[in-house]
Amino acid sequence: MGQRIVQAVWRRVDEAGRAELERAVREQAGDPEGLDTAAALRAVLKQALRNYPESSEQLATLAPVPAAGSVTISTSGEKSIATLHIGTAITGDGHTPRL
16 A cells, blocks of 8 residues: 555655655665654655645545444453553553542
8 A cells, every 4th residue: 555655646746746755765665664764754745745635635545444334353461452442551560540
């Protein structure tokens, strides 16, 4: 899906935007585990989406639509938590909640 996102943005941006996007993608490809390169690519994509809002609409069509119906969540292990929506969850021993 990441490749389709980049392609969709690529088709919308101007020449300068393409150069910036290409640079960010190359840096990320050279360091796939790099947090900084991932953040830089995200920043370029966010800026492109701000500059070209129609890209956001197109990207929304790429995202899978969750199926209607029930959701099954499972977990295992001591003090595991399984939930769809959660506020605060504390599983440590000896915690005294503050009200």
